[in-house]
Amino acid sequence: QVQLVQSGAEVKKPGASVKVSCKASGYTFSDYYIHWVRQAPGQGLEWMGCVYPNSGATYYAQKFQGRVTMTRDTSISTAYMDLSRLISDDTAVYYCAREMGAANLKNHDYWGQGTLVTVSS
């Protein structure tokens, strides 16, 4: 069965970086985009960007350009999201989700369990 398993909670100081992982299983990792979505406490969902494991191509929301890096290691079916220069507003649960992105049909279906990142001095 398809599973996306994320790394554990993190506590970081302002100005630091955090790297969250998302390990995929149950499907061909290279064939699906991996998206990253975050949710601040009591707030809605926010799309951050995605990586296509086959090519490594990335697409980022304008808000995070220059501060986020999404990568993948196809040998271990794992995607990574690295967010730098953290501020308190980056405190959120970070989710990964997969997407079957064909030209005429797109389907975000499975999500990871979420990773809480707390930014505090």
Next chain:
Amino acid sequence: QAVVTQEPSLTVSPGGTVTLTCASSTGAVTSGYFPHWFQQKPGQAPRALIYSTSNKQSWTPARFSGSLLGGKAALTLSGVQPEDEAEYYCLLYYVDLQSWVFGGGTKLTVL
């Protein structure tokens, strides 16, 4: 950055029907925005319900349906159950920006 707008909250009686909508600041929502709908309950990850306007996930109950309505994406729940009380989010794709944008969410209360 495009803005995606949903009703902040809606209330429906058990067994009733309710339609949630999803509008784009850029104009009418079409199938080219590949509208998605997700359900989220407190403390849980979002759960996908509808993709590319009207396609259901294999686990989506039959009472959920997606469509385009009056220039917006729409999610209709027919025969609402108490367990449908949740936050619902739509997601749209902006091909020119190669970006996805979530709506602010609709809190659905079953009362």
